[in-house]
Amino acid sequence: MADFHISARALAEYVYRSGSIETGIGAASAMAEGTKAHQFVQKRYKEGDQKEVPLRISIQYEDIDFIIDGRCDGLLLEDGQLVIDEIKSTSLNLDTIEVDSYPVHWAQAKCYAYIVAAEQGIGQIGVRITYVQRATYEQKHFNRIFSINELQQFIQQLLIDFAPYAKLTISLMERRTETAQKLAFPFPAYRPGQKPLAGSVYRTINEGGNLFVNAPTGIGKTISTLFPAIKAMGEGNIGHIFYITARTTTRKAAEQALALMASKGLHVTSVSLTAKEKTCFNEEHGCQPGNCAFAAGYYDRINGAVLNILENGTFLNREKIETYARKHRVCPFEFSLDLAYLADVVICDYNYIYDPRVSLKRLFDEKKKRAALLVDEAHNLPDRARDMFSASLEKSLFLTVKRGYKSANRELGKAASKVNQFFIDARKRLSGERECLLEELPEGLVETVREFVGEAEKQLAAESASEEMLLDAYFNAQNFLKAEMVADERFAVYTTVNHGEVSIKLFCLDPSELLRKTGKGFRAKVFFSGTLVPPDYFREMLGGVEGDPFLSVSSPFDTSQTDVFIQALSTRYRDRERSYNRIADTIRMLLDERPGNYFCFFPSYQFMEKVVNILEPGNEVEYIIQQSNMGEEERDEFLSHFRTRGNNSLVGFAVLGGIFSEGIDLPGDSLNGVVIVGPGIPQISFERDLLKKFYSSTGRNGYDYAYTFPGMVKVLQAGGRLIRSETDTGTILLIDDRFLQQKYMSLFPDEWEPFTIIE
Template sequence: MILLSADNQEANTVRISVRPLVEYVFSSGSIDSGFRTAGAMHEGTRIHQQVQRTYREGDQKEVFLKAEIVHDGIMYRIEGRCDGLIQTDEGWMVDEIKSTSAGLDTLEGGRTVHWAQAQVYAYIVAKEQKLGRIGVQLTYVDTSTGEERRFKRVCTSAELEQFVHGVVEAYAPYAALRLSNAVKRDESIRSLPFPFASYREGQRKLAGAVYGAVKEKRKLFAKAPTGIGKTMSTLFPTVKAIGEGLVQQMFYLTAKTITRTAAEQALGLMESRGLRLQALTITAKDKVCFQEETLCSKEACPYADGYYDRINGAVLDILANETLMTRQVLEQYARKHMVCPFEFSLDTAYAVDAVICDYNYIFDPRVSLKRLIEEQKKRTVLLVDEAHNLVDRGREMFSAAIGKADFLQLKRDYKTANKAVAGAADAVNKYFIELKKACGDARQQLTKEAPEELVVLLERFVSEAERLLAAGGEDRQLLLDTYFAAQNFIRTAKLYDSRYITYAEVQRSDVTIKMFCLDPSYLLSQADKGFRSAVFFSATLSPLSYYRDMLGADADDYSISVASPFRREQLDVRIKPVSTRYRDRERTREELADSLYGLVSERRGNYMIFFPSYQYLQSVYEVFADKYPGVRTIVQGSGMGEEERERFLDAFDADNPETLAGFAVLGGIFSEGIDLQGDRLIGVAVVGVGLPQLGLERNLIKEYFNGEGKNGYDYAYVLPGMNKVLQAGGRLIRSEQDEGVLLLLDDRFLQPHYRELMPEEWKD
């Protein structure tokens, strides 16, 4: 909704595009049922070209326009691209093109916000060409039928000038507040000291590298050990860059909630030293929704009903009074103003200096913050925490799967209610029937081509579903979910290239097809393209060459590896050469249990024991609990909620009167990101080398990278597995005072290839 770019070189100057300006002033009404069409009510390339092809010689299309208006001492530079400028017998006419799938009969003379956009363009043209009057036209196109409908007005230049000045006046309180907050922010940054008495060893080196990457507009890939203070080492130099006018905004991107808390705490510490910077944390919709069931419609939710009538007041209120906008703060203001807390966080995110959120808001094409315009990206920095997680997350974001079962059900559900939807669903269902036959006895099919025939059928289904969904009505959750799945599949097909493979699998009576992204590096690099700088950092970004490759580094991007600041004597690393291979697990589980008891019985305290899977964990735990009932244990459960996670971590109390052994899973919520300093954790055991489970997708990755001249087994199995081991081992030494024992249980830890992947401080 809100996009503003303040120019630090010119005080009291605001740059704003026409569309976000009028959307801020004129958007109204409620959040819909969660359905937003792929092409409805926004410029679609196909629709625009269809209309613009009808223009005559002398007509103009995609006309860049700009104007300057002064209001209350602030210069507003308004700019945008007009769809069409048409010559008529009465003179020039501005043409604004919009698409809709809800049907042209629902438009009732055109939308207010669309008229406003067209009239701002008309004002600029009339002023530039000194016209006394000018035509304004809205052209709507039905995305399903291609049918067009036009609405026309003629406006005098005086009317347009009065209208545009009224728009600027309505926008001015927001703009003035943003400028005032920016001045206070920059003044506070100039006098902001590093928030600790001194830099830890290696911390200044990392902070300097981050600042250099931001200044030089490069990516940085940084391997920095646990405990060095990576969060502050990346945030502090970026904050300084904001104060110097190099950067306008930063995104601190994480894979897990717990690392978002670390970023909030770091910003809070800087605030206690005088910083006045506005930061916001985006929390997933299902976690912040105030309703028992997440149904985004005015009928089901009072926070969705009339949302756009109240949102500007809510944003102004929180920007005027808050700096660190955590989940709790956002929820407080959302209740006060009766607005959806999730949508509120998204709308406010465009206006703050720092956003803390999940990777997907930048990298995932399904949910990314679409309103970050290119000009804003150029002054935005991405700080990607625990960046090793982004490789597999990237694969997930850029892959898409769809199955037969839902289309069969939709065919049945709409057989009489809507023959068009039923027919489109039936066509997709028939495709899957043929695909199932083609899979044969192997119950599987592989191809290096995108399933173009299916994509065409899904496009037809989407078109029919769109029309029905846009009309509203009774609960259509299955249709809505299948519509989104089809849209994602179609979108992914447009990304398809040699880095993909398509596979189909038959499971019982159902069949699914998946376009699987084998190598996400190119698409990740495209997603962060346009941003001023991106910093990828982790304690386990090792080997750096692998992560540079997989995260899409260019040859001239920077890398840095920071040595551990801790004394080797703090960490006692031991290796127990026992086989944890799948075929040997039953035979060696008693030996493992005995070794684990040997560790936890040495000294009273808290220990964590990590396993490569829940099944393996339970198998060894049964033996351990049976043989050593005197040891207090706690076990990570599958699908733990936030309260359960907190209770698990709270059990690791420094003052525990007895030994505690926590059994957890490698790569899970407790194997990275948690910070149990001092006597809260004195020993860690890692069972196995963390190799992912053998499976179709991992083998496809292996074969792909073998074909690229790389070690496919390492790329698919060894490197992701050892990363989990390094993360788990990194839970132990978190500060200069920590000491502990790290027990590695697997004979492969003694093999040269695996030892090469260990940190130096583990190798003695």
């Protein structure tokens, strides 16, 4: 008999959740648990009443032992009768909620009631649904009494409806375990460095904890981390793998690694999550049930869609998810999230794990204890995390709402006006300056923003189709409040005036503690990249602690495969005008002496354009230039020039740190050399200087933390595009005199030495 563990809430939702996707304001118009609302109700329980009561029961049905558990909000004793209290918070007017408005809430509460009644051997039990209005804490109660026989029949029918899904997932799990145990490394042999990497990942997952890995680009880090994680899954040490990455190209690499293992017999369920805006079938009208056939009635069709797609394969990438989403007329993004809840392997962006604005906590928190988190290209995470944890308020949004709702909703217009006044005051304080650092948030701002959110929720809940301007302001306010909740001494507050727009920003200076807290609970976390240098900097920035192991894998590639040259030329801003012609001459010389395919990386579009304008393509040289905001198709077309090499040399001009300087693979003669202009130092800015001052105040080298290390990561990533296998050869040319300073040379990979200095 197979065991199947499920929460009472998940069981109730699978069978009873129905209707349309409630979008626009997320939980504002949907029933959801609210901690403060729960506590408000629970504080008024009588002596002897219990709150947050853990419950668990085992029920056998059709050769499956269903283990159902949960935590009921309240277990009360009223007039000698036990009563289950299930609390739900809402921003809706309670007058709109009737006793049977939400059958799924009754289903969840009845599961708890059956567990208690069966455990205590009582013939009947009361069930209460308590709805709490978030803004006012007004309550509305619905009460029913059920006999043990009624509840038993109810649970039996739940399991009958749920059993097909349970049987399918049990079958998939058994095949996953069996095939993972039998799986061998999917290549004839390990590359040098791959076996110790795979072994370290396997040990970390089995023992738990963190592992930081710096391994050369091209070594095969994706298969070297996924394979041992799959083996650990086969041994039962973990039940799930989250492979997170910042780029589409590295997501595809993970998909290819899983496909390779599948071709060797592995059978796992994998889901790739794609951003909502990229998959939406209804871009013109947006996510409104009244305007989108894929959102309307979503929950009436989703169970059939899930069963159907899983019966026809378990490698669920974007294309397959969209195919079945169209077939069953369900929202592809929400469909992918529902599939991710049951997947063995989830491939997704960093934000699904770390970004408080995405907040899929229920999806991931339930699985963390038995999950491994594999963080690809981890050098990108610190800056991405700063963006995730930071938030700003923008004046124009609230001014627009103030004007738009001045007559239609006076309370909402008034709330928007009060927020707008803070920007007016902030602009006065600037006195002609563009930015102004504040000691703390303006007094009363947070309360005023909360007031606006409350009024906006009421309006959005009442609107049949949400106004875009109100939604934008609402989400802007919500994101700010989420940031304010975690802001501490590692944050700065400043105001900005830019082209008439006034903003107040909570800027996350140091994301390490929030990364540590957000990632807490995973059995194991593996952070890996080809450029985690220096080690102590990245271990700290990624939320590690002293003593966490750091593995540096030696390059499997011979130093003879790469010729490295350094031209000691200043590319500093003050010297750039004098450098353009010399850089152009050097590129011409390189192409004359070593024809082939090259990438030339520059610190900015403007710098790149200045040099390109000096160069003139000849009969034997073709130039292609990166444009800003290139889409996936344009990027693929750009790279296709390298893969179809003709007789002429090809030079691709691109921006350092952009879409072509990492995450792309051009093996063999597709790429013969890389030219890197400048050490990648980020442009001096108000925020970068805030970082420098912050880290200097904490005893670190502020300039290195804010400028040097982030810049050199870009350089190392760009250089890593060249050698992708044991047979690749090529040339790296570094143009800047700072590359000869010890601070920068100490960050070079071993294979970049020795190098040759040129005039």
